[in-house]
């Protein structure tokens with residue numbers, strides 16, 4: 217059952233909130249309300265255990281950075297939350313809906329509520345950018361007239377910071393950064409409250425990456441989005457993430473604002489957050505704040 221807030225009022229927490237020690241409050245419309253709730257997640261591939269008893273909360277209105285070494289299961293976690301992979305065990309709720317449910321209406325509701333930018337953009341190469349953005353509109357809003365669908369696609373393309381003439385181009389005619397923006401436009405097609413980004417700045421030059429970070433923050437604030445952002449990019453973490461979830465040892469070992477993460481006594485965290493690249497990102501963050 218879903219109430220007006222989009223949450224299931226009957227859902228009783230089976231396990232405690234895993235990150236009460238790390239409660240951000242108040243700013244930018246963030247709240248303690250979990251919009252995504254994962255408990256006891258288990259993912260295995262044959263003998264390989266990727267997640268074991270993993271818990272995670274993502275709060276409404278925040279940008280959560282998800283980090284961890286290569287192969288720690290960030291993408292598998294995202295795919296599990298989106299219902300694209302069936303885990304071996306665990307509970308996953310998205311907007312109060314059981315993401316593991318086979319119920320078609322539940323599945324479609326989660327699909328309508330989530331926009332996803334996959335690492336490679338995942339655009340259809342034979343369709344123009346405009347046609348790509350219209351794909352989810354065609355699937356979920358068959359009632360829309362072609363002209364309105366076109367106008368909506370144009371609006372999303374502009375929101376993603378692309379010029380109007382990008383609408384009629386094929387993905388192969390765009391730069392890597394523009395393809396990311398086209399993928400973002402498609403992710404925003406249905407006005408989802410939840411945005412999933414898998415390494416959005418990978419492959420971009422530093423200026424393009426910083427511009428993409430600013431775009432994500434601006435859109436998140438303007439549209440009130442909640443963002444689940446997988447990244448290896450320290451600049452992104454420092455510049456725009458409200459909290460950071462660290463995947464290690466097959467689970468989320470911490471989920472907190474970056475200042476608290478930096479202070480953790482964990483070998484991967486020490487290496488990642490206290491190396492020269494982290495120091496450079498802290499300096500960049502200071503100049504970002506000055507420019508705000």
Ligand SMILES: Nc1ncnc2c1ncn2[C@@H]1O[C@H](COP(=O)(O)OP(=O)(O)OP(=O)(O)O)[C@@H](O)[C@H]1O
Pocket residue numbers: 261266284285286287288289290291292293
């Ligand atoms: N379909 C699959 N079949 C078998 N193993 C898989 C499959 N998908 C993922 N894995 C394994 O699960 C582990 C976690 O993969 P995942 O892609 O989630 O890692 P990641 O943290 O996103 O890594 P990276 O930072 O390198 O992108 C890896 O060891 C990967 O090989």
